[in-house]
Every structure is written in structure tokens, then in C-alpha cells.
Amino acid sequence: MQSKDNKKDSVQSSARKSTVETTGPPTRTINIQNFVDKKLQPVKRIEIPESDKFPNAENDANNWSISVVAKYVKEKLELPQYVESFKRHEVDGLKFIAMNESNFAAAEVTNKFHAMKLTSHSELLRELVLERAHIERPNSELDWSVAHLAAWLTYDKACPETALFALKAKLNGYKLKDISGKKAVSSIGAADLCEADTAAAAFDSLAQKIQKACIDEDEKKADQTKHVGIYGKVALDEELNEVETAKLKKK
Structure with missing residues (x-):
């Protein structure tokens, strides 16, 4: 009887031991899909307010x-x-x-x-x-400011150093109309630059456009003056006719 009880206790002890060995600490269950979805969510951009300091x-x-x-x-x-x-x-x-x-x-x-x-x-x-x-940039080169001319030299003609000299000399489109390219480069102190010849050629081509713009503007002004003159003469003739008509009516 005692032998049976001992055998029974041994079996129960073995079962408990097996349970302890296989149970272990609790594990954390991870939902893979939720994890992936969370990682793929776009990062919220932090809006930085514009400084009103300046x-x-x-x-x-x-x-x-x-x-x-x-x-x-x-x-x-x-x-x-x-x-x-x-x-x-x-x-x-x-x-x-x-x-x-x-x-x-x-x-x-x-x-x-x-x-x-x-x-x-x-x-x-x-x-x-x-x-x-x-x-x-304005359509007419004649209206180019110092910044417009420097931007043209920098981006259109690849002469950034000359552009810097032009800024310092306050060279604009209007000042180019009566000088040659070499003289323009020399006047702003850029004659010794490696890009001086390129800049001079660019100034020459620009000066031609500016001179043409000046001629077009002068012709436009002349046409306006002529139009005003004709209009003024017609208006004066009409006024004189009205005066003469009024005189005849009085008679």
C-alpha cells in the first residue's frame, strides 16, 4: 500500500516539475501587422512658426x-x-x-x-x-535695375564674379546704352577677371538691345507728340468754328 502511495506521489511530483519547467515567465504577444502599420505611418511635420524678429x-x-x-x-x-x-x-x-x-x-x-x-x-x-x-525681370533691357543686370550676368552668362563687381558699381541697364563692353568691364573694375572677355561680349550684345529699345521709345514718344499735336489742332479748329457759328447766329 505504501509502495503504491509512493509511486502516486512520484508521478504527481514529476507532473508538477514538468509544469514548472515548461511554463516559464509570461511572454509579450506582438501583433506584426499593427507594428508594421505603425512604422509606415507618415511622420507628423513639426510646424516652425516664422520669426517676427525681422x-x-x-x-x-x-x-x-x-x-x-x-x-x-x-x-x-x-x-x-x-x-x-x-x-x-x-x-x-x-x-x-x-x-x-x-x-x-x-x-x-x-x-x-x-x-x-x-x-x-x-x-x-x-x-x-x-x-x-x-x-x-522686365521685358525691356532698358528698364533693368542693378539687381536685374547682376542676375542676368550670373544665371544667363555664367559670370558671377563680374556680377558682384557690377553690384558694387551699381551698374544698371540704362548705363550700358552708351558704352562698349570692354569699357563697361573696365569701369566696374573687372578687367582682370578670367571671365572678362565673356562679360565684355555679353555687355556688347546687351548694349545693342538697349540702344534699340531707346530708339523704339523715342519713336513712340514722337508718335504720341504728333498725335497730341493733331488732336490739339482739330480741337482748336472745332472751337473756332463754334465761335464763328455763334457770331453768325447773333447777326
């Missing part, structure tokens, strides 16, 4: 006044120590976007790292200005 349009920097440049240097670049020196050197937007490290040093920026920072922002603004000027 609201002036940066692609219009060539038209900034001296005071706006001072505000930009003080508030956007956080370099207020150069505001007064920039005012003394009359640095407006057009001048600022054409400046490099040596130009900033001449404007009393003595810290090399500050000069590098200013130069990088000058280059960025210049790129923005020229991109806009290239897109919004």
Missing part, C-alpha cells in the same frame, strides 16, 4: 535703407556693436549684399569671426535677391 523681405534686401540694414545687423545677426559703424559707412541694402570680408573689415568689423558671419549672410541675401530679380 519681418522685412530678405529677397528685397537690395532695396533696404541704411536703417533697415542696421536693424538687420542688430536684431537678426545679433551684432549691435557694428550698427553705428555701418551707419557711418552708409551701408544700405545694395551695398551690404555686395560686401565680402575685406569690405566688412574696412567698415570697422575687426573681429574675423564676425566678418565671416556677416559675409555668409551677405552672400545668402545676394543669392535670394538675384533669384528674385532673375524671375521678375
